[in-house]
Amino acid sequence: MQTFDEGRVVGDVVLYEAQQFYSRGTGTVAQGAGATHDIGTVLGRVTATEALVPYDPDASNGAEKVAGVLISRVDATAAAVTDAILIERHARVKRHALVWGAGVATEAERTAGVKALRAIGIITDV
Known part of the structure; x- marks a missing residue:
């Protein structure tokens, strides 16, 4: 018998979101080598292009500010x-x-990212 791996789903990450999709937004994920992102990826937004990229606290292009949490699986490799x-x-x-x-390597950086999420209205469980 074949087995299938369903992968992550929104319910694996989101505990609560407002009705009528108020919590959601859309955006363009930037193309790049290895730019395959799973549900739950914390994103930043490049200021010059408005493109979404993984949050990186050491960046200076806008990606150092949290924009949200991805809830659709994307492959922007090509x-x-x-x-x-x-x-x-x-x-x-x-x-x-x-x-x-990859820019978030330490627990302190993850904690800072969680605080940045809280600042835009996204809270986490403990």
Whole structure:
């Protein structure tokens, strides 16, 4: 018998979001080598292009500010993905389910990212 791996789903990350998709937004995930992002990836937004990239506290292009949490699986390896869905506001997510980019290497950086999420209205469980 074949087995299938369903992968992550929104319910693996999101505990609560406001009705009628108020918590959600859309954006373009920037193209790049290895730009495959799973549900739960914490994103920043490049100021010059408005493109979404993994949050990186050491960046200086806008990606150092949290923009939201990705809730659609995207593969931007070959081309930018223009219809990515993310949680941008008024929501609660599971902290252990968040996916951090390569620029977030320490617990202190993850804690700073969680505080930045809180600042835009996305709270986490403990």
